[in-house]
Amino acid sequence: MTQIKTVIVDDEGRIRRGIERMVRSLGDEWEIVGTFSDGLEVYEAVTNQSISFDLLISDIRMPEMDGLTLNKKLKSHLSFLTIFISGYDDFEYLQTALRDGAVNYILKPIDKEQFQIQIDEVKQKIEMLYEEKQEWLTMQEKASQLEYTKQVQLLSEMTWNEEKDISYLDWTRQFPGGCGCYQLIHISVDQVLSKTRDFLPEDWNKWSQAIEQIIEESVEAEIQVQLFNSWWWRGSKFSYWILLHMEERSHDYEFLPRKFTEQLRVTIQKITPFTASIAIGHEFKDLALFSNMKYDLLTLLQFRMIQGGNRVFQADSFQDIKGQKSKGISSSILKYTEQVINSFAQGKKDELLRSLQGFFREVEALPSPLMIKEAVHYLLIGIANHWIENDGYSEDPDLLTNALTITKQAVNFIQLKDQVKVWILQVMEKMVGLKKEQQNPIQVAKEWIKNNLGENISIKKIAQQVYMNPNYFCDYFKNQTGETILDYVTSARLEKAKELLEKTDLKIYDIAISVGYQDTKYFSRLFKQWLGQTPSQFRDQYFKSTADK
Structure with missing residues (x-):
C-alpha cells in the first residue's frame, strides 16, 4: 500500500523527538509529514498549507490548543485516525478522547513495545480503511461508467x-x-x-x-x-x-x-x-x-x-452565406437573385414571380448542370437566410434540407423551375404567419396543449402555434411561467388523467392513451412519481372518500 502519513504533536521536545524516532524505525511505509509543538500549529498548517495525513499522534494537554480541541476541529473536514499521549491523571480526558473517535491512547512514559503494539493495530485499521476506500472508488467508477453508457445509448437513440x-x-x-x-x-x-x-x-x-x-x-x-x-x-x-x-x-x-x-x-x-x-x-x-x-x-x-x-x-455560417458570391455565378443571375429575395422579404408575390422568371431565363442558358445547381442553391440559401434572420428557421428544421434536394430530384428544367417556385411561395406563406402578432403566446401555447393532450405533442409543434423559434420558446416559457415546457405538458396530462379517473369508468389503458401515453406502465409509473399513488390507488381512494361523505 502507499505510505502512512503521520503527524506528531507534543509540547515537550524530548517526547516529540522520541516518538518521531520510534515511528521512523517502523520502516519506509511510515512517512512523517510534520512534527509540531502545539495543536494550534497543526490546525494552521492544515488550513493554510492543505496538509493531509492518515494518523495523528498527539499529546492531550498543550498550552495553545489541546489535543482534544485539535482532534475535534480537524475531524470536521478531514478523515484520519488518532492516538493520544496522556499522563495517568488524564482519565477524564481519555474518556472524552475515546468518545471523539480516538483509536487508542498511550500512557507516559511511553513504552517502546507497547507503542509497537498500538501502531500495529492502527496500521491494520488504516489498511482496512484504505481498502474500503479503494473498493468504494472502484464501485463509483463502475457506476459512473454504467451511467455514461446509458446516457450514450439514449443520445444514440434520439439521433436515429x-x-x-x-x-x-x-x-x-x-x-x-x-x-x-x-x-x-x-x-x-x-x-x-x-x-x-x-x-x-x-x-x-x-x-x-x-x-x-x-x-x-x-x-x-x-x-x-x-x-x-x-x-x-x-x-x-x-x-x-x-x-x-x-x-x-x-x-x-x-x-x-x-x-x-x-x-x-x-x-x-x-x-x-x-x-x-x-x-x-x-x-x-x-x-x-x-x-x-x-x-x-x-x-x-x-x-x-x-x-x-x-x-x-x-x-452562424448561415449569416455569412448572404455576403458570399460564387465566381461561377454571373452578375445578371446575381441581380435577379437579389430581386427575388427583396420581393420575398417585402411579401410582393407578383414582383417575386417576375424576378424569378428572369432568374430562370438566365440560368437556363448556363452550359453545365453543375453551374445550374450552384445558381439555384445560391438562391435557395438566400431565401433561407432571410427566413433565419426573422427567427423562423427552426420552426421548420428541414426547410433548407428539402430545398437543396430539389436539384437532385428534378428530372428536367421545367420541373426544377416549378419545384423552386412552389418552395419559395410556401416559405413566403410561412413568413406571413410568422409575422402575425401574438397577444399572449404563453396562453396560446397552453390552450393548444390542453386541446391536444392525446395527440403527439412536440416542442416544435407547440412553438409553431406562437411563431417562435423552439429554442427561444423554451427559454421564454420557463422565464414567464417558472417551469419547463416538459413539466407543464406532463402536469396538464396528469391533471386530465385525474379528472378522467374521478368522473369516468374508463380503463387505465384507455385513460393513458387519451392523455398521450401509449405505454400504460410508463403512464402509471409517471403518475405515481408525480402524485404519490398509482392511477388505480388514486381512483380507489377517490371513490372511498366520496362514499364516506
Missing part, C-alpha cells in the same frame, strides 16, 4: 429517432440540468462513396476504428481538460456526434469548441485517407431541444455541397 411526443423527453432528466449550456457537434467523413472502390471491407473497419479512436482521444485530451462534460457516439456509417456540457460558461468558451473541432478535422485528415466536415450548433440550455439541434447540424452540413468539404461549419 424522428420527432417524438414530448413525453419521451423524460430521458433528458438523466443528464445535467438547471445550469450551464449544451452544444452539439456532428462529424461526417467526406466522399465516402467515391472511395468505395479503393478499399476492402476490412479496410473500412480499420479506418472506422481509427477515426473513432481519434475522436475518443481528442475528447479526453482536449474537452475534459477544459472541465466539460462530454459524450460521443456513432451515427450512420462514418458519421459521429459529440455533445458538450459546461456548467459554468468561461469567457473563452465560444473559442474552445471551434479550436477543438478544427484540430479534430486536421487530425482525421493527417492520420486517415479521408477528410471530414464538422458542424457546430448553437449553444442551448434545455436538452429537450436536442432533436432540433440535430436537424440544424444535418442541414448545416449541406453547405459542403456549395463550399466543399474538409471544413468546420458553425451555425
Whole structure:
C-alpha cells in the first residue's frame, strides 16, 4: 500500500523527538509529514498549507490548543485516525478522547513495545480503511461508467429517432440540468462513396476504428481538460456526434469548441485517407431541444455541397452565406437573385414571380448542370437566410434540407423551375404567419396543449402555434411561467388523467392513451412519481372518500 502519513504533536521536545524516532524505525511505509509543538500549529498548517495525513499522534494537554480541541476541529473536514499521549491523571480526558473517535491512547512514559503494539493495530485499521476506500472508488467508477453508457445509448437513440411526443423527453432528466449550456457537434467523413472502390471491407473497419479512436482521444485530451462534460457516439456509417456540457460558461468558451473541432478535422485528415466536415450548433440550455439541434447540424452540413468539404461549419455560417458570391455565378443571375429575395422579404408575390422568371431565363442558358445547381442553391440559401434572420428557421428544421434536394430530384428544367417556385411561395406563406402578432403566446401555447393532450405533442409543434423559434420558446416559457415546457405538458396530462379517473369508468389503458401515453406502465409509473399513488390507488381512494361523505 502507499505510505502512512503521520503527524506528531507534543509540547515537550524530548517526547516529540522520541516518538518521531520510534515511528521512523517502523520502516519506509511510515512517512512523517510534520512534527509540531502545539495543536494550534497543526490546525494552521492544515488550513493554510492543505496538509493531509492518515494518523495523528498527539499529546492531550498543550498550552495553545489541546489535543482534544485539535482532534475535534480537524475531524470536521478531514478523515484520519488518532492516538493520544496522556499522563495517568488524564482519565477524564481519555474518556472524552475515546468518545471523539480516538483509536487508542498511550500512557507516559511511553513504552517502546507497547507503542509497537498500538501502531500495529492502527496500521491494520488504516489498511482496512484504505481498502474500503479503494473498493468504494472502484464501485463509483463502475457506476459512473454504467451511467455514461446509458446516457450514450439514449443520445444514440434520439439521433436515429424522428420527432417524438414530448413525453419521451423524460430521458433528458438523466443528464445535467438547471445550469450551464449544451452544444452539439456532428462529424461526417467526406466522399465516402467515391472511395468505395479503393478499399476492402476490412479496410473500412480499420479506418472506422481509427477515426473513432481519434475522436475518443481528442475528447479526453482536449474537452475534459477544459472541465466539460462530454459524450460521443456513432451515427450512420462514418458519421459521429459529440455533445458538450459546461456548467459554468468561461469567457473563452465560444473559442474552445471551434479550436477543438478544427484540430479534430486536421487530425482525421493527417492520420486517415479521408477528410471530414464538422458542424457546430448553437449553444442551448434545455436538452429537450436536442432533436432540433440535430436537424440544424444535418442541414448545416449541406453547405459542403456549395463550399466543399474538409471544413468546420458553425451555425452562424448561415449569416455569412448572404455576403458570399460564387465566381461561377454571373452578375445578371446575381441581380435577379437579389430581386427575388427583396420581393420575398417585402411579401410582393407578383414582383417575386417576375424576378424569378428572369432568374430562370438566365440560368437556363448556363452550359453545365453543375453551374445550374450552384445558381439555384445560391438562391435557395438566400431565401433561407432571410427566413433565419426573422427567427423562423427552426420552426421548420428541414426547410433548407428539402430545398437543396430539389436539384437532385428534378428530372428536367421545367420541373426544377416549378419545384423552386412552389418552395419559395410556401416559405413566403410561412413568413406571413410568422409575422402575425401574438397577444399572449404563453396562453396560446397552453390552450393548444390542453386541446391536444392525446395527440403527439412536440416542442416544435407547440412553438409553431406562437411563431417562435423552439429554442427561444423554451427559454421564454420557463422565464414567464417558472417551469419547463416538459413539466407543464406532463402536469396538464396528469391533471386530465385525474379528472378522467374521478368522473369516468374508463380503463387505465384507455385513460393513458387519451392523455398521450401509449405505454400504460410508463403512464402509471409517471403518475405515481408525480402524485404519490398509482392511477388505480388514486381512483380507489377517490371513490372511498366520496362514499364516506
